Structure formats: C-alpha cells, structure tokens
Amino acid sequence: MMHIWKQQVIEIGADGVGAFQHERVCWLQIATKNKVYIFDILMLEDRAFNNSLSMILENNHIVKVTYCCQRIAGCLRAQFGVNLSNVFDTQVADIMCFYTETGGFLPDRSSVLELPRELRELKHMRQEWAIDRYPVTEQGLLERSNPRPLPPSQDGQGQNTATQRQPDPPVPTAEEPVVPGPVPGLQAPAEQRPPVPAIPRGHLTCMLCPVP
Structure with missing residues (x-):
C-alpha cells in the first residue's frame, strides 16, 4: 500500500454484478506505472477499506484515472461509504476533445480524429x-x-474512344467465283506458283444455293 500511496497518478477499475442502481463490487483494480494490484472485494469486504485503501481513494493529491467514474464512485459510496475524489474521467475527456474538434455532440457530428x-x-x-x-x-x-449521362470524350466528337467494330466482309455470290487467298508466310514466288483452276459455275451454285 505504501507503493500506491507514493504515486501521483494511479488508474482504477472495478467490476461487479447486479443492476446499476444496486451493483455490488466484486473486485477493484489499482494500477501504477509498473505494477497492477487487484483486490478481491467479495472476500475482503469492508476489511479492504479499513486500512489505507479508502484514504488513497479519497486523497485529493493523488489523481485517479478511470472510465465512467459515476458507476465506480456510486458503488463505493453505497457499499462502503468511500467518496472517490480527484478523478480524471477518460469518458468525459473524450467528449470534450470531440466537442473541441467538431463543434458539436453526437449524433450531430462525426469524429475522424484517428x-x-x-x-x-x-x-x-x-x-x-x-x-x-x-x-x-x-x-x-x-x-x-437516375444517373446523369456521361460527358463527351476529350476529342470533342462525342463518340466512344473504344475500338470501332470493323464491317463484315462481303459475302460472295454465285456470279463471283471463290478464290482461296494466300496464307501469310507460306507464299511461293510469283514465278513458281501454279495457276489456280477456276471453280465450275454450276458446282458453285450448288454449294451456295443447293436445289432440293
């Protein structure tokens, strides 16, 4: 207890059972810079506060850092008559920082401090x-x-800059004989190529427009 008594700032925490108005403290935690103390209040009961623990919690020269001190202070006062003093509540500090940054309280503002x-x-x-x-x-x-239409392209023509679809090649008719085209990379010199025989007109007509 002497180690806690020599501190200028300590952290306190507690846990209990029951409703908020009638909550019963189960354990009390006190942390210093390099040590953590946990007191079993269910086992110690009033003996935990008969010594110097109550004097530490009520000391105005020791800062007690906690979250939502209303809950802890209410339980200690109702059960053991301990008046918690000189408390730095991190919940209240967060609200004040939030108000300073955003100029309002929840839910009117949103915080993006982090x-x-x-x-x-x-x-x-x-x-x-x-x-x-x-x-x-x-x-x-x-x-x-109902989205707005997209703006025209940068070239000012108002057309899509994607690759336009090429027109389909013309379909040969019966009057136009089909001649196989050259294969790239496999062409023989012009003087070595044999003449391409013409396809009979009647045979082409049967291929394109067969007669039942």
Whole structure:
C-alpha cells in the first residue's frame, strides 16, 4: 500500500454484478506505472477499506484515472461509504476533445480524429464524385436509379474512344467465283506458283444455293 500511496497518478477499475442502481463490487483494480494490484472485494469486504485503501481513494493529491467514474464512485459510496475524489474521467475527456474538434455532440457530428489526412480527403472526393454523377433530391438524397449521362470524350466528337467494330466482309455470290487467298508466310514466288483452276459455275451454285 505504501507503493500506491507514493504515486501521483494511479488508474482504477472495478467490476461487479447486479443492476446499476444496486451493483455490488466484486473486485477493484489499482494500477501504477509498473505494477497492477487487484483486490478481491467479495472476500475482503469492508476489511479492504479499513486500512489505507479508502484514504488513497479519497486523497485529493493523488489523481485517479478511470472510465465512467459515476458507476465506480456510486458503488463505493453505497457499499462502503468511500467518496472517490480527484478523478480524471477518460469518458468525459473524450467528449470534450470531440466537442473541441467538431463543434458539436453526437449524433450531430462525426469524429475522424484517428484517420490520417489522406483518408479524410478521400471521403470528400467520393462525396463530390457522387454529387456530380447522380441528381440530388430536395431531401438531400442521391437518385442512384437516375444517373446523369456521361460527358463527351476529350476529342470533342462525342463518340466512344473504344475500338470501332470493323464491317463484315462481303459475302460472295454465285456470279463471283471463290478464290482461296494466300496464307501469310507460306507464299511461293510469283514465278513458281501454279495457276489456280477456276471453280465450275454450276458446282458453285450448288454449294451456295443447293436445289432440293
């Protein structure tokens, strides 16, 4: 206990059972810079506060850091008559930092204190893109089912810059004999190529337009 008594700042925590108004403390934790003490209140009961523990909790020169001190202070006062003093509540400190940063309280503001600057800028960029892409109703909602048309291309022609579909090659008719085309890389010199025989007209007609 002398080690705790010599500290200027300590951390306290507690856990209990029951409803908030009638909660019973089960254990009490006190942490210093390099040590943690856990007191079994269910076993010790009033004996835990008969010595110097109550004097430490009520000392105005020792700062007690905790979260939601209302719960711990209420249980200690109701069960053991200990008045917790000189408390730094991290819950209240977080609310004050939040109010200083955003200028309002929940749920009117959103906190992004833990986000880096790049992610905060990304949020604004996505909002601007959505406003440019979708119409906004009178209620401030985006009409995602009715997106705005995309702007024309950079060349000013208003056409899609994707590769245009090439027209299909003409289909040969019966009057035009089909001549096989050369295969790239396998062509023989012109003086060595044999003449290509013409396909009989009647045979071509039967191939393209067979008569039943």
